Amino acid sequence: MHRLFRTTTLRLQTYLDGRWGFALDPESKGEKKRWFAVFPSDADKQWVPSVWNSTYGYFDYEGPAWYHKTFHVGDCTALVINFGAVLHQAKVWLDGELLGEHFGGFLPFSFVVREPAPGEHTLVVRVDNTLSSSTIPGPHLDWYRYGGLPRPVWVEEISGQTCIRRFNLLPRLEGDRGAITVRASLLNVGDEPLRDTMRLEIDGKESYAQSVTLTPNEEQEVVFDVRIPEPKVWQPEEPSLYTARLVVDHDDQIERFGLRSIEVRGDQILLNGRSVKLLGVSRHEDHPDWGSALPEHLMRRDLDIIEELGCNTIRGGHYPNDPRFLDMCDERGLLFFEEIPLWQFSEEQMRKPIIRERARNMLLEMIERDMNHPCIWAWSLMCESATDTHGGRELVKSLVQTAKEIDFTRPVTYVSDKYADICFDLIDVISINSYTDWYLDDLDAMPWPDIFDRIREKSGARIKPLIVTEFGAGAVRGYRPLEKGVRWSEEYQGELLNERIAMILERKDVAGFYIWHLFDFRTDQRDAERVLRRPRGYNNKGLLDEYRRPKLSFWTVQQLLKTFRNLPGKKG
Ligand code: ADA
Numbered sequence: 357m358h359r360l361f362r363t364t365t366l367r368l369q370t371y372l373d374g375r376w377g378f379a380l381d382p383e384s385k386g387e388k389k390r391w392f393a394v395f396p397s398d399a400d401k402q403w404v405p406s407v408w409n410s411t412y413g414y415f416d417y418e419g420p421a422w423y424h425k426t427f428h429v430g431d432c433t434a435l436v437i438n439f440g441a442v443l444h445q446a447k448v449w450l451d452g453e454l455l456g457e458h459f460g461g462f463l464p465f466s467f468v469v470r471e472p473a474p475g476e477h478t479l480v481v482r483v484d485n486t487l488s489s490s491t492i493p494g495p496h497l498d499w500y501r502y503g504g505l506p507r508p509v510w511v512e513e514i515s516g517q518t519c520i521r522r523f524n525l526l527p528r529l530e531g532d533r534g535a536i537t538v539r540a541s542l543l544n545v546g547d548e549p550l551r552d553t554m555r556l557e558i559d560g561k562e563s564y565a566q567s568v569t570l571t572p573n574e575e576q577e578v579v580f581d582v583r584i585p586e587p588k589v590w591q592p593e594e595p596s597l598y599t600a601r602l603v604v605d606h607d608d609q610i611e612r613f614g615l616r617s618i619e620v621r622g623d624q625i626l627l628n629g630r631s632v633k634l635l636g637v638s639r640h641e642d643h644p645d646w647g648s649a650l651p652e653h654l655m656r657r658d659l660d661i662i663e664e665l666g667c668n669t670i671r672g673g674h675y676p677n678d679p680r681f682l683d684m685c686d687e688r689g690l691l692f693f694e695e696i697p698l699w700q701f702s703e704e705q706m707r708k709p710i711i712r713e714r715a716r717n718m719l720l721e722m723i724e725r726d727m728n729h730p731c732i733w734a735w736s737l738m739c740e741s742a743t744d745t746h747g748g749r750e751l752v753k754s755l756v757q758t759a760k761e762i763d764f765t766r767p768v769t770y771v772s773d774k775y776a777d778i779c780f781d782l783i784d785v786i787s788i789n790s791y792t793d794w795y796l797d798d799l800d801a802m803p804w805p806d807i808f809d810r811i812r813e814k815s816g817a818r819i820k821p822l823i824v825t826e827f828g829a830g831a832v833r834g835y836r837p838l839e840k841g842v843r844w845s846e847e848y849q850g851e852l853l854n855e856r857i858a859m860i861l862e863r864k865d866v867a868g869f870y871i872w873h874l875f876d877f878r879t880d881q882r883d884a885e886r887v888l889r890r891p892r893g894y895n896n897k898g899l900l901d902e903y904r905r906p907k908l909s910f911w912t913v914q915q916l917l918k919t920f921r922n923l924p925g926k927k928g
Pocket residue numbers: 498673739740789826872895897
């Protein structure tokens with residue numbers, strides 16, 4: 357399953373989980389050799405969903421690789437072929453015919469095939485995880501450059517003439533009233549004109565109906581608002597959720613949503629009208645045995661650990677996370693900070709037309725995919741990029757506009773590590789990274805708490821909330837020397853986090869934090885300079901190691917958060 361609940365009752369869904377044919381194509385000759393029509397006979401097998409870097413023999417491969425799968429189709433009018441995510445570029449063929457391409461490693465896409473013949477069909481995907489100056493993320497990373505099909509691939513058979521191509525919900529709470537804006541698009545997959553009725557059910561009750569007329573092959577967008585009187589409010593202590601089902605003739609799509617408000621007022625972030633302190637931790641999708649394709653039960657276990665730690669929010673560093681993880685956050689009442697992987701981009705990169713276009717597309721696709729999730733409280737545009745330059749400012753400006761056009765309900769931010777930043781006036785929340793007492797660059801060289809005051813002075817005329825999105829120190833689990841203050845020791849990390857978090861908890865004008873990072877994660881080995889700061893090929897700033905075994909700092913942070921939550925007036 358690609359979500360935690362059924363997303364349709366009328367389509368016949370087949371998940372293509374399992375072993376697929378797999379062939380590396382390091383010289384990029386597969387297309388010339390027509391592998392989309394005749395797959396190499398000596399091809400290997402690869403499990404889907406997975407990343408190839410967790411399979412023996414393919415740990416370090418970067419470049420094109422081909423996947424091959426056959427599946428069966430019954431009698432239907434159309435087929436929807438869905439990809440949860442492909443890292444990073446995909447080109448897809450069905451029965452030797454090109455269906456299309458997609459760029460953007462962490463986001464879903466799909467194709468509609470009209471009148472497929474009943475029987476066996478062959479799907480071939482060329483996947484390319486090469487990172488370059490025209491990709492997002494770019495060529496240098498501080499996480500692992502995985503490749504493959506990390507999320508499910510599934511096909512859906514439709515038996516009528518109308519196909520729901522899009523079903524997005526923007527929920528909100530305005531005072532004591534709930535509302536959702538529904539944006540749907542309907543496709544006539546037949547060659548006859550079509551008149552149909554589209555209905556929206558919320559928790560099984562019809563809430564809206566409209567008739568639609570479509571010419572042959574027409575795709576039509578429909579936007580409407582629905583009010584929800586006496587809403588059940590989504591809140592951390594009681595995360596109430598609604599189920600919405602859009603139905604036409606022989607097709608339906610199901611989505612979940614929650615009603616809650618997020619506002620910024622002065623230097624505070626308000627959830628349902630009440631000031632909330634963000635007690636957070638960042639989490640990459642990473643595990644030594646699974647790469648970025650974590651199975652559902654390990655996602656759950658990470659969330660159990662986060663709750664045990666006492667956090668109320670997670671930053672999904674640095675890309676759109678698996679939708680099942682977001683579903684789990686919705687169910688548990690945890691807040692989520694979501695970002696596109698525009699990570700450490702220079703001004704030169706940000707001025708490139710292809711980067712600007714890809715950034716805009718990824719932001720749109722992320723917001724459209726996830727705006728129904730009550731857990732998401734902010735959209736982040738980028739991390740540690742050149743927001744101290746005019747080129748950076750232009751891109752921030754246009755991305756803020758893109759985000760606001762599609763979602764006017766959530767704060768927009770980006771993550772900065774620049775003291776000379778010139779874009780804070782463009783965003784709703786200031787997010788800063790500072791590794792004082794670990795690294796010594798730019799913001800990292802500035803002592804806490806001066807940093808808060810000096811950054812705030814730069815934030816423009818309007819006072820706005822400030823959060824610390826990254827801070828931390830590396831510790832190798834088990835390194836517990838007698839001496840005090842030794843870098844890489846569990847004690848050094850624990851003491852640094854203790855001091856920093858205590859300071860943020862005391863400051864009413866700092867709206868919260870995200871510790872970097874929940875666990876140690878595998879990192880890129882190609883950046884010679886960075887590699888020297890990454891013993892074992894891992895970023896060791898985890899509160900737990902890569903197998904989720906706690907370090908000293910885990911218990912330190914847990915104790916601090918427990919004490920804070922038990923203070924009078926704080927929610928336990
Ligand atoms: C940056 C970056 C993170 C992380 C961190 C570190 O701030 O945003 O991805 O790698 O550095 O550990 O140095």
